[in-house]
Amino acid sequence: xxxxxxxxxxxxxxxxxxxxxxxxxxxxxxxxxxxxxxxxxxxxxxxxxxxxxxxxxxxxxxxxxxxxxxxxxxxxxxxxxxxxxxxxxxxxxxxxxxxxxxxxxxxxxxxxxxxxxxxxxxxxxxxxxxxxxxxxxxxxxxxxxxxxxxxxxxxxxxxxxxxxxxxxxxxxxxxxxxxxxxxxxxxxxxxxxxxxxxxxxxxx
Amino acid sequence: xxxxxxxxxxxxxxxxxxxxxxxxxxxxxxxxxxxxxxxxxxxxxxxxxxxxxxxxxxxxxxxxxxxxxxxxxxxxxxxxxxxxxxxxxxxxxxxxxxxxxxxxxxxxxxxxxxxxxxxxxxxxxxxxxxxxxxxxxxxxxxxxxxxxxxxxxxxxxxxxxxxxxxxxxxxxxxxxxxxxxxxxxxxxxxxxxxxxxxxxxxxxxxxxxxxxxxxxxxxxxxxxxxxxxxxxxxxxxxxxxxxxxxxxxxxxxxxxxxxxxxxxxxxxxxxxxxxxxxxxxxxxxxxxxxxxxxxxxxxxxxxxxxxxxxxxxxxxxxxxxx
Numbered sequence: 084x085x086x087x088x089x090x091x092x093x094x095x096x097x098x099x100x101x102x103x104x105x106x107x108x109x110x111x112x113x114x115x116x117x118x119x120x121x122x123x124x125x126x127x128x129x130x131x132x133x134x135x136x137x138x139x140x141x142x143x144x145x146x147x148x149x150x151x152x153x154x155x156x157x158x159x160x161x162x163x164x165x166x167x168x169x170x171x172x173x174x175x176x177x178x179x180x181x182x183x184x185x186x187x188x189x190x191x192x193x194x195x196x197x198x199x200x201x202x203x204x205x206x207x208x209x210x211x212x213x214x215x216x217x218x219x220x221x222x223x224x225x226x227x228x229x230x231x232x233x234x235x236x237x238x239x240x241x242x243x244x245x246x247x248x249x250x251x252x253x254x255x256x257x258x259x260x261x262x263x264x265x266x267x268x269x270x271x272x273x274x275x276x277x278x279x280x281x282x283x284x285x286x287x
Numbered sequence: 288x289x290x291x292x293x294x295x296x297x298x299x300x301x302x303x304x305x306x307x308x309x310x311x312x313x314x315x316x317x318x319x320x321x322x323x324x325x326x327x328x329x330x331x332x333x334x335x336x337x338x339x340x341x342x343x344x345x346x347x348x349x350x351x352x353x354x355x356x357x358x359x360x361x362x363x364x365x366x367x368x369x370x371x372x373x374x375x376x377x378x379x380x381x382x383x384x385x386x387x388x389x390x391x392x393x394x395x396x397x398x399x400x401x402x403x404x405x406x407x408x409x410x411x412x413x414x415x416x417x418x419x420x421x422x423x424x425x426x427x428x429x430x431x432x433x434x435x436x437x438x439x440x441x442x443x444x445x446x447x448x449x450x451x452x453x454x455x456x457x458x459x460x461x462x463x464x465x466x467x468x469x470x471x472x473x474x475x476x477x478x479x480x481x482x483x484x485x486x487x488x489x490x491x492x493x494x495x496x497x498x499x500x501x502x503x504x505x506x507x508x509x510x511x512x513x514x515x516x517x518x519x520x521x522x523x524x525x526x527x528x529x530x531x532x533x534x535x536x537x538x539x540x541x542x543x544x545x546x547x548x549x550x551x552x553x554x555x556x557x558x559x560x561x562x563x564x565x566x567x568x569x570x571x572x573x574x575x576x577x578x579x580x581x582x583x584x585x586x587x588x589x590x591x592x593x594x595x596x597x598x599x600x601x602x603x604x605x606x607x608x609x
Contacts, residue, residue: 088315092322099326114382115371115578116434124334176576179583184571192569246569248432249550250379250479 086150093154097161100128101168118176125169126198130243132162133236134260141267147280156212159232163209166202173198194245201238204231233268236261354439354505356425358591363436365505367578372512373430374531375480376465376472388511391471393532396516400448402537403458408451412516416502418451419443423506424499424520429561429590431525435575440520441503446494448536454490458538461493462486463519463530480546486530487543487557488521489599497522497595523592525559556609560600561590565609 104121107113113120136158143151178184188195208231210216217225240261244254271278302310354362370385377387398415401407410418421441429435449461467483469475475482492498499520502509509515514531521528527547547555554568563573563586574583589596600608 085315088318092319095319096322096326099323100330103327103330115367116381116576118576118581119434177583188571194569248379249375250477252477 086153089150090153090157094157097132097158100124101165118172122169122172122176125165125172126243128165129162129169129201130236130239130257132158132165133232133239134257134264136162136232137236137261137264141264141271141278144271144279147282149282160209160212162235163205166205170199170202194242197238197242197245201235201242204235204238208232208235233265354423354425354437356427356437360427360437362425362439362505363578368436368438368504369510369512371578373432373526374512374514375474376482376484376532377474377512379474379479384512385510387473391511391515393511393516396534398517398533399535400452400537401535402462402539403455404538405453405455406451410448415448415500415517419447421502424501426497426499426520426522427590428520428522428526428529429575429586431527431555431559431567431572433570433572433575433586434578435584435586435590436578439505440499440501441506442499442501442520444496445498445500445519446496448500449494449538452538454538457540459490460539460542461488461490462537462539462543463488463533464535464537465530466532466534481549484530484546485543485549486519486528486545488519488528489542490538491599492521495596495599497592523561523589523596525555525561527555528559558600558605558608560596560605560609561586562588562605562609564588565606 104113104124108117108121111117136155139151139155139158143149174180174185178188189199190196208229211220211225211228220228240254240257243257244251247254267278371381372384373381374384374388377384377391394412396412397409398412399407399409421443423439423441425437425439427435428438445461463486465484466472467475469482488498499522501514501518501520502516504513509518511532514529517533518531519529519533528545542557545555545557545559547559548557561572566572572586575586576582577584587593
């Protein structure tokens with residue numbers, strides 16, 4: 084496995100939606116309500132990457148492919164990146180950097196609160212994502228801190244669910260995926276025989 | 288696994304290092320191109336295609352120069368009005384309605400008008416079109432989702448139709464029904480709302496001269512995504528009150544329960560007058576995004592039609608009657 088190239092390929096692919104948003108914005112092809120489109124799309128992408136991050140460990144263990152862990156940090160940082168764009172879109176397009184209005188919104192409306200919470204939970208994860216920080220915190224403490232990676236998508240999915248007007252199918256799909264990914268952790272704890280496969284001998 | 292002895296391979300058959308790296312890079316390039324293309328296509332596939340309805344042709348475009356509100360606001364582009372619609376009977380994505388509704392057939396079409404009236408009647412669409420002269424009315428249209436457009440409707444006051452059936456004295460409300468036909472309106476097979484879509488107005492609201500029965504926009508017949516062949520337009524209320532593709536109108540004694548009130552009574556009231564001071568539980572109604580503009584506008588009380596309609600609600604608590 085050419086891990087360096089694989090990481091580069093994942094990095095490039097994860098940047099594709101962002102590039103297409105920029106491309107479409109440049110060509111005025113973001114639809115009738117471009118601000119809403121960017122807000123919505125970056126939000127969805129944040130959730131997608133949070134779930135992809137959570138999918139790494141189950142896939143790695145089920146398939147017996149230990150090198151997959153190398154994608155986890157990058158996917159998590161992409162979730163944070165799209166989360167930043169999502170928050171920026173809201174702050175800019177919907178609130179015109181009116182911090183007071185944002186604070187009011189956050190305290191008054193549960194769905195905004197949950198979105199902000201999901202974002203805030205991601206900050207320590209992004210900050211402590213470097214090798215240096217892992218060493219500084221020590222593996223155990225780092226691991227404990229990074230359990231927040233389970234809370235952020237829970238808040239994020241709830242945020243999405245509470246926001247839609249009537250058609251909850253898509254938020255429920257995200258919720259179902261999240262439940263599966265979290266259930267894997269529980270199963271893995273009690274029945275590791277079913278949830279893990281021994282890694283294949285590394286190919287020469 | 289059988290491992291070949293290295294003696295079996297002639298030295299001439301060993302790929303030289305330069306070719307090895309060329310080949311490797313070639314494969315890498317291929318993998319990169321294939322995966323990013325796939326990701327790009329996935330992104331495109333999941334996001335609704337843009338612009339089912341193209342721009343107006345030049346002849347129609349020139350007519351557009353004349354469409355302004357009384358306050359001088361220019362009408363939105365035809366393409367904006369026809370590609371961004373809330374019409375849950377087809378799909379819940381606003382950008383997708385135009386494509387899903389493209390083949391919706393609106394002829395023949397009849398509208399039953401009955402209930403507490405002296406002369407109940409089922410009108411054929413052609414009769415309705417001849418009921419009163421069709422006029423252009425350029426109205427602001429404010430969606431409850433905090434976006435707005437300026438739309439040059441074509442139609443006539445609903446009052447003209449109500450006159451025909453002679454409402455009885457105990458008729459106090461008007462109840463409207465959208466077509467229910469899941470084969471033609473496929474999203475009615477889901478339960479995102481209770482079907483058929485129902486809306487209601489107080490009789491005096493329904494008879495108000497601003498209340499329009501619209502049959503067209505931009506001077507031509509309505510397209511399906513805008514509520515063809517016949518829809519209501521109540522410019523001082525949130526857009527969802529302006530029910531589309533009407534097949535039945537009943538005059539009734541009691542306040543009807545609208546589809547959205549039925550779905551979320553604490554979020555969508557019967558009146559649903561545009562009111563910047565009463566926020567939706569999940570977002571503010573104080574501002575709005577006018578489609579085509581980058582910033583936000585302040586939302587106007589009664590969507591700017593207060594002079595004409597405020598008297599309908601004198602003495603009413605508009606916070607309680609949201």
